[in-house]
Amino acid sequence: MNHTLWIGVIGTSAIAYGLKLAGHSVPEKFLSHPLIKRINLLIPIALLSALVAVQSVTTKSAIVIDHRLVGLGAAILTLVLKAPFPIVVLSAAITSAAVYNFF
Amino acid sequence: MSRVSSPTFRDSLSVSFTVGAYGVAFGAAAVANGFSVVQSCLLSLLTFSGASQFAVIGVIGAGGSAISGIATASLLGFRNGLYGVLMAPILKVRGFKRLVAAHITIDESTGVSLSQEARGPEAMREGFWLTGFGVFIFWNLFTLAGALGAKAMGDPSAWGLDAAVPAAFLGLVWPRLKSSTDKTLAIIAAVFAIATTPFLPAGLPIIGTAVIAVIVGLRVKA
Numbered sequence: 001m002n003h004t005l006w007i008g009v010i011g012t013s014a015i016a017y018g019l020k021l022a023g024h025s026v027p028e029k030f031l032s033h034p035l036i037k038r039i040n041l042l043i044p045i046a047l048l049s050a051l052v053a054v055q056s057v058t059t060k061s062a063i064v065i066d067h068r069l070v071g072l073g074a075a076i077l078t079l080v081l082k083a084p085f086p087i088v089v090l091s092a093a094i095t096s097a098a099v100y101n102f103f
Numbered sequence: 104m105s106r107v108s109s110p111t112f113r114d115s116l117s118v119s120f121t122v123g124a125y126g127v128a129f130g131a132a133a134v135a136n137g138f139s140v141v142q143s144c145l146l147s148l149l150t151f152s153g154a155s156q157f158a159v160i161g162v163i164g165a166g167g168s169a170i171s172g173i174a175t176a177s178l179l180g181f182r183n184g185l186y187g188v189l190m191a192p193i194l195k196v197r198g199f200k201r202l203v204a205a206h207i208t209i210d211e212s213t214g215v216s217l218s219q220e221a222r223g224p225e226a227m228r229e230g231f232w233l234t235g236f237g238v239f240i241f242w243n244l245f246t247l248a249g250a251l252g253a254k255a256m257g258d259p260s261a262w263g264l265d266a267a268v269p270a271a272f273l274g275l276v277w278p279r280l281k282s283s284t285d286k287t288l289a290i291i292a293a294v295f296a297i298a299t300t301p302f303l304p305a306g307l308p309i310i311g312t313a314v315i316a317v318i319v320g321l322r323v324k325a
Contacts, residue, residue, distance in 0.1 A: 007169035009142050012159045012176040013149035019180045021205040023187020032188065039320035040185055041279070042288055043178055044154065046316035048276035049289040050296035050309040051161050051175075055269035058300045060166055071266025075273050084121075085274045089128050092270030093263030100260045 067103075071096025111219050111226045115233035122153075122211050123241020125271070129156055130249025132268045135259035136164025140250040147246035151239060152209055154275055155180040161268060162306045171306020178313050186213040193227050207235025284323050291315060 056072045057063055074095035078088045126147060133143035138160055146156045155176035162172040187208045193216065196204055212235035219226040256262050280286050292312035299308040 004163055004169045004172075005138055005142055008159050008163045008172045009138075009145050009149075011169060011173040012155060012180075013146065015173060015177040016150045016152050016155055016180040016183070017206060019177065019184040020187055020208045021202070023184035023208065024191045024201055024205045026184075026188065035320065037185070038323075039317055040182055042285070042316040042320045043313050044182065045276060045279050045285050045288050046292040046312035046319075047158065047175060047179055047309060048154065048272050048279075049292040050312040051158060051272040052269045052276065053293035053296045054165060054300060054309060055161055055272065056266070057297055058165070061301050061305065063297060063300065067260070068266040068269065071263060072269055072273065075266075075270035079273065079277045085125060085271075086121075086128075088274045089125075089267050089270045093267040095263070096266030097261060097263030100263070 067096045067099035070099045109226075109229075111215075111222060111230050112233060114218070115215055115230055115237055118211050118215055118234055119237025119241055122238050124245055125153065126242040126245030127249035127252070128267055128271050129153065129160075129242075130246040130251075131253035131256075131264055132157065132249075132271065133160045133246075134250045134253035135264040135268070136160045138164075140247070140254060143250040144243065144247055147243050150176070150180075151206060151242070152180050152183055153242075157268065157271060157275070158309075161272070162309060165305050167306025167309075168304070171304075171310060174310050175306065175313075178310070182210075183208050186210075189213060190216065190231060193224060194231060204231075204235075207232075207239055209235070209238065211235075211238050284319065288316060288319050 052072070056068045057065060071092035075088050075092040078091045083091070129147065130143050133146065133156075134140065138146075143160075146159070150156050150159070158179050159172040159176040162175050163169065187205060190204070190208055190213055194201075194204055212231045215234040216227045216231035219230040253259065253264060256264075259265050276289060280289055292315055295312055295315060296308040299311065303311070
């Protein structure tokens with residue numbers, strides 16, 4: 001497990017920097033193709049949405065509905081009300097902790 | 104002209120502090136997902152890209168392999184490469200300065216820089232460097248604070264940390280959902296990830312959605 005964590009830390013960092021440096025080094029036309037740009041906007045949407053889903057309703061390989069989903073509901077509510085990011089995260093944490101501790 | 108009073112300086116500083124403060128959420132989430140304080144801080148120092156950092160701790164924390172974690176984080180880090188393409192002709196730096204510029208090429212430094220366009224290329228460069236370094240300093244300090252705080256707390260669920268992580272991802276994706284295609288893709292990706300979690304090895308339900316994004320990108324005209 002500890003190896004996995006270290007490989008994750010080092011591998012992610014190395015590739016993250018490689019991607020940044022590559023951007024500063026390649027000719028502009030290489031990455032400015034409209035299709036590449038469009039897919040580049042869509043990939044983060046898909047990955048982040050998947051992460052929201054997996055982190056709120058799954059534990060290991062099971063679907064688990066618990067206090068986290070209530071917290072996520074609070075986050076959605078604050079986002080609809082256009083609250084800033086820290087308020088979104090805090091509301092989710094407080095709501096989820098309240099359900100976890102008191103129910 | 105005094106730098107401190109310049110509008111570019113004010114823009115950079117306010118973005119640096121508010122964004123850097125999210126580092127608390129990252130540090131706490133990393134520790135809650137089983138990473139050590141040192142590992143959490145190294146991610147902020149070396150990866151220095153919020154979404155990628157949350158992704159690698161999220162995937163590995165959920166039991167995914169190192170490869171799944173790295174792959175998900177790297178797909179999210181791809182956009183920093185595109186920012187570099189935009190910034191290189193504006194910064195016009197070589198050698199060591201270019202190596203440093205690459206490391207601080209993130210959403211915020213690029214965003215502030217591009218927003219200074221009306222004030223001229225000098226303001227754009229100043230916005231990039233000030234915001235890049237500013238976010239770097241605050242992001243790392245707050246990561247350390249969050250990691251140490253979470254270590255002192257104990258049970259992450261009792262403090263709502265396990266809900267803070269998906270809320271953070273939601274906060275990152277929400278402003279990106281502009282067109283109906285974006286929203287539909289978000290829902291499909293979420294449903295796909297949940298539905299495949301019982302069957303696929305951890306991590307794959309997340310990376311798999313990148314394929315869906317590519318298919319949508321190929322089919323939908325912008």
